Amino acid sequence: MFYRLPRFCQNGFVRVIQLKVADLYAFEGRTPDSNPEPDAIAALARKQFSFLPQPLTVLVEGDNVSLSFPKESEAAEAEAVRLAKRASQRAGEGSYEKAINIFKRVLELMPSLHLARRDLAMAYVETGDVENAVNHLIEVLRLNPSDVWSWVVLANLYIREKHDKETGEKFIRKALEIKPDDAWALNSLAAMSVERGEFEKAIELFEQSIASNPDFANSYYGEAIALNKSSQPEKAVVVLERLFGRAKVQDARSKPVYEGARQMYLKLQGELAERNESEVFKLVQSYQIEVEALSGYPVRIQTGELEAKVGATIQMAWKYNRDFHLLKLREDYPQPLTGHLQSHELTHLKLESLARKQSRNKFFSVSAATRETALRSLGNDIRRWEKLGFTESKIQEVSLDLISGLCGFLYNCPLDMIIERELFNRFPLIRPAQFISSGILFGEALKTNTHADVRKFTPRKILNASLALNGTYALFLEDLFHGAAEFAASYRREETFGLSQRIWQHWQTRASQLAPSDEYDLVDEFAEMVGLRGWFEWQSDSGNHEITAEPLKEGTTNSPLLKTKDQAAVMYFLAAFKRFDAMTPEQVREVAYEIAMVGRNGLDYSSPDQKYTLKSLADERFSGLQLMCLMFAGFKRFAPEHDLQMDLHEPFLAALQIYQQKHGGGS
Numbered sequence: 001m002f003y004r005l006p007r008f009c010q011n012g013f014v015r016v017i018q019l020k021v022a023d024l025y026a027f028e029g030r031t032p033d034s035n036p037e038p039d040a041i042a043a044l045a046r047k048q049f050s051f052l053p054q055p056l057t058v059l060v061e062g063d064n065v066s067l068s069f070p071k072e073s074e075a076a077e078a079e080a081v082r083l084a085k086r087a088s089q090r091a092g093e094g095s096y097e098k099a100i101n102i103f104k105r106v107l108e109l110m111p112s113l114h115l116a117r118r119d120l121a122m123a124y125v126e127t128g129d130v131e132n133a134v135n136h137l138i139e140v141l142r143l144n145p146s147d148v149w150s151w152v153v154l155a156n157l158y159i160r161e162k163h164d165k166e167t168g169e170k171f172i173r174k175a176l177e178i179k180p181d182d183a184w185a186l187n188s189l190a191a192m193s194v195e196r197g198e199f200e201k202a203i204e205l206f207e208q209s210i211a212s213n214p215d216f217a218n219s220y221y222g223e224a225i226a227l228n229k230s231s232q233p234e235k236a237v238v239v240l241e242r243l244f245g246r247a248k249v250q251d252a253r254s255k256p257v258y259e260g261a262r263q264m265y266l267k268l269q270g271e272l273a274e275r276n277e278s279e280v281f282k283l284v285q286s287y288q289i290e291v292e293a294l295s296g297y298p299v300r301i302q303t304g305e306l307e308a309k310v311g312a313t314i315q316m317a318w319k320y321n322r323d324f325h326l327l328k329l330r331e332d333y334p335q336p337l338t339g340h341l342q343s344h345e346l347t348h349l350k351l352e353s354l355a356r357k358q359s360r361n362k363f364f365s366v367s368a369a370t371r372e373t374a375l376r377s378l379g380n381d382i383r384r385w386e387k388l389g390f391t392e393s394k395i396q397e398v399s400l401d402l403i404s405g406l407c408g409f410l411y412n413c414p415l416d417m418i419i420e421r422e423l424f425n426r427f428p429l430i431r432p433a434q435f436i437s438s439g440i441l442f443g444e445a446l447k448t449n450t451h452a453d454v455r456k457f458t459p460r461k462i463l464n465a466s467l468a469l470n471g472t473y474a475l476f477l478e479d480l481f482h483g484a485a486e487f488a489a490s491y492r493r494e495e496t497f498g499l500s501q502r503i504w505q506h507w508q509t510r511a512s513q514l515a516p517s518d519e520y521d522l523v524d525e526f527a528e529m530v531g532l533r534g535w536f537e538w539q540s541d542s543g544n545h546e547i548t549a550e551p552l553k554e555g556t557t558n559s560p561l562l563k564t565k566d567q568a569a570v571m572y573f574l575a576a577f578k579r580f581d582a583m584t585p586e587q588v589r590e591v592a593y594e595i596a597m598v599g600r601n602g603l604d605y606s607s608p609d610q611k612y613t614l615k616s617l618a619d620e621r622f623s624g625l626q627l628m629c630l631m632f633a634g635f636k637r638f639a640p641e642h643d644l645q646m647d648l649h650e651p652f653l654a655a656l657q658i659y660q661q662k663h664g665g666g667s
Contacts, residue, residue, distance in 0.1 A: 015112060017049075017067040023145055024048060024065065041065060048142055052111050072110045080110035088119060096123045114143040118150055125153065130161045151175035152184045165192065183213035191222055199230035210242075217247035217257045224264060233268050237432075240265045244483035265484045266439075272432035273336045278589055280339035280430055281596060282642050284346070287427075291346045292325075295353040299325045299346070301600035306330050309444050311437065314345040316352060318545040319363065325349055335597060340423070340430055340437040347419040351519060360517035361541040364411045366404060373534040374403045381459035399459075406462050407536050413469045414522040417476045417507060418514065424480055438477055439485060445470060446490055464496050465530040471500025472526075476507065503529050565605060565625055566651045572629035573655030579630075581663075585638060590616045592634030595627045603628055 024044050025032045032041075042058040045065055049056055057068040072080070087102035103120035106113060118140045124133035137154045140147055155171035158164045169192060175185040190205030206223035209216065220243030227236035240261055249258060292298050297317040306313060306328060315326040327345050329338055355361035375382070378399060385395050420438065423430055448454055449470055455463060471491035478487045491497050503526060510522060520538065527533050580588050594616050603612070603624035610621035622630070632648045 015069055015071050017143065019065050019067075019142075019145065021060070021063050021065055023142075051107075051139055069112070072112070076109040080106045080113055080116070083109070084113065084116040084119075087116070087123075091119060091123050091126075094126075096126045099123045100127070112143065114140050114147070117143070118147065121150070122153065125157065130157055133157060146178050148175045148179045148182050148185065151178070152182070152188055155185075156188055159188075159192070168192075181208070181212045183209045183216045183219065186212065187216070187219045187222060190219070190226070194222065194226050194229065199226045202226040203230075214246050215248045217243055217249070217254055217261070220247055221257050221261045221264075224261065228264070228268065233272060237265065237268050237272070240268075241482040241484065244481075262485060266436070269432040269435045273436050276429055276432060277336045277339070278593060278639060280433060281593060282639060283427060283429055284339045284342050285642075287343055287346055291350050291353070294357075295325065295349055297322075297324055299327050299349070300602070301327045301329060301342070303329045303331045303597075303600060305332075311441050312341040312345045314348050316349065317547075318356075318541070321545055321548040323547045329600070334436075334440075335593075337433045337437040337440070338597070340433040343423055343427065343430060344416075344419055347422055348415065351415065351418070351516070355517035355520075356541060356543060358516050359543060361543075362517070362520055363539040363541060364407075364520075364523070365537050365539045366407050366535070367537055370534060370536050371400060371403060374407075375399060377461055378459045381461075402458065402462050403535065406466055406532070409466065409469060410527055410530070410532055410536070411523055413473055414507065414526055415519050417473065418511070418519055418522075420476075420480060421511065435481055435484065438481075439487075442474070442477060442487055450490065461531070464499075465532055467491065467494050468496040468499040468503065468530050469526070471497050472503040472507070475500060475504040499529065566654075568608075568625060569629055569648055569651035570655045570658070572626045573633055573652055574659055576630045576633040577655065577659045580633065580637060587616070588634050589638050592631050592638070595631040595634075599627065599631070 021032055021036065021041055024041065028044070038060040041060045045058045045067060046056055049067055049069075052067075052069045053072065054069070059066040059068070083102050083106045087099045087106060090096075090102065091099035100120060100123045103116055103123065106116045107120065110116070117136050121133045121136035121140065124130075124136065134154065134157055137150045137157070140150045141154070144150075151171050152175050155168040155175070157168075158171065159168035162168075169189075172185050172188050172192070175182055176189070179185070186205050186209035190202045190209065193199075193202035193205060203223055203226050206219045206226065209219035210223070213219075220239055224236040224239045224243070227233070227239060243261055244265075249255065288299055295317070299314075310330070311333060312327065312329045314328070315322075317323060317325050320326070327342065329341055333341065352361055382395055382399065385398075386392075390398075420434065423434055449467060458466075471488065471494060474488040474491050478485070488497075488500075491500060494500075506525065506529065507522075510518075510525075514522070524533070527535070583591075591614065594614050598612060598614070605623070605625040605628055608623050608625075610623050610626070612622045612624065612627055614620070614622070614627075628646060628648065629651075632644060632646055632652060635642050635644055636652065
């Protein structure tokens with residue numbers, strides 16, 4: 001902050017303050033008598049301004065009061081201004097006790113420097129010394145009754161600390177009389193409206209505050225709170241994203257606002273991910289049909305344990321000589337987030353299918369020659385392992401595993417950036433799950449990258465390349481989500497972060513003009529920047545393949561077989577109607593979606609065996625057909641427009657007619 005002298009009248013070695021009689025009495029919490037004695041007014045002025053240099057001369061003329069006092073020496077004034085700047089820096093860093101001590105010395109040298117007195121009051125606020133803060137703010141306002149900032153801070157102290165909302169609101173409105181568009185005053189008035197439950201009014205005031213000062217983070221945060229309290233979480237998320245994208249951290253006092261905003265954003269996105277789960281499920285199902293048509297092969301989904309704690313993988317039909325693509329999902333992943341994983345892998349398939357359509361697809365490969373190139377660059381580390389007593393076979397096993405892992409990450413890093421950007425732009429409904437899911441996967445990777453033993457053992461070249469690419473991806477996520485999470489914070493301390501920034505800048509220049517298969521060029525460019533050229537090679541895609549893998553099992557897609565089960569399906573539907581009538585809509589939805597998740601790899605309805613279980617219906621066992629009827633009936637209740645692609649319409653309608661005749665109602 002730049003300090004300047006108060007705008008007092010100066011006459012040689014004397015300064016003069018001009019004020020009204022009413023101002024003197026206002027700070028006493030009372031109004032003057034109808035005709036107060038000049039001597040009483042003068043005595044009150046001397047009492048209130050006793051902190052100024054003495055002697056203090058008071059002149060009363062009607063409603064006007066003039067106070068004259070000696071001007072500080074030029075040396076004292078210069079030293080006071082110098083120290084005030086230093087104290088302001090300490091306060092901005094959060095060193096409030098040090099700032100207070102320096103500000104006290106400033107006011108000893110120059111008691112009339114009201115900006116320093118105001119900042120001293122603010123430092124007292126931060127340390128919780130309310131009485132000293134209030135006293136100094138009142139002294140500031142005696143020196144300068146038009147100091148809007150001090151009125152607002154004083155108001156907030158009365159509201160929060162003294163629990164005197166009435167007086168606090170008076171002070172806020174006083175500030176707005178002086179400056180109607182003051183962002184701090186509008187923000188404080190809006191916060192009071194939130195407490196009263198006047199959310200619409202609060203939102204309007206917060207928007208006025210933001211319009212007055214778009215850099216002011218508090219108003220965005222306050223408006224998000226008001227929107228959330230008024231059951232508008234989606235709008236609250238948008239306002240928080242405006243905060244992260246536009247507002248600025250002014251000093252240490254801004255940090256709690258950002259921390260609170262980020263915690264709120266995380267909480268809201270988690271809640272929205274759960275709330276959107278059913279709609280995301282339908283969206284992803286439609287997306288899967290689109291991508292299957294593009295690729296020419298169906299997608300099978302399998303849940304299980306995946307290596308290296310990745311979220312999901314997809315095996316393309318043409319790479320594995322199958323007549324289907326196999327999408328594998330991690331079984332321990334939170335269910336509301338699986339839509340993000342599934343759509344991510346489907347987009348992998350989409351990118352490769354588009355490249356194939358234009359005969360530009362190619363396969364990323366690690367060969368004996370590329371492994372030899374990589375191993376040669378790890379010579380020093382291999383010799384270090386030999387000295388530690390590792391056997392040759394163990395060294396080769398670990399080396400090849402590390403090389404394979406890094407090459408896989410090199411290939412996926414730019415592709416994942418393309419995919420996540422496309423998901424974010426195309427499917428707003430998935431964004432909450434995308435944010436939470438990205439945070440989980442990023443955190444798991446960070447835990448590995450920062451593990452002391454991992455860093456100690458990993459070859460320097462592999463570690464640096466991994467950290468550089470992870471830092472790049474962190475910058476990408478931070479930008480994608482408007483700074484809603486500080487993904488890159490942990491990588492900023494790394495010596496490789498400068499390289500991460502250069503790779504990120506390169507991505508930014510290329511991202512908006514990528515055509516099908518250009519992602520492979522981006523892999524080459526990333527490899528060049530981290531020094532991994534020669535660690536992999538590309539193989540051409542002929543555009544066709546021989547199908548040698550096993551077909552899908554009968555009983556999961558055999559429509560004629562399903563038709564023979566109509567009579568049993570009617571009985572299962574009648575039982576489902578009765579069960580669901582005793583359940584809430586939320587419970588029905590939970591059952592239907594759990595079955596959908598269980599059945600992603602197909603349900604065996606050829607067998608009557610009750611071999612399936614559900615968490616939502618504990619202590620029961622079900623056959624495949626029974627689960628299909630439960631899911632079909634459930635979706636008919638809460639998402640009747642959704643086509644499950646099951647040939648169960650006739651038994652459903654037959655069962656529904658029987659049930660309605662018997663119970664006189666609808667299902």
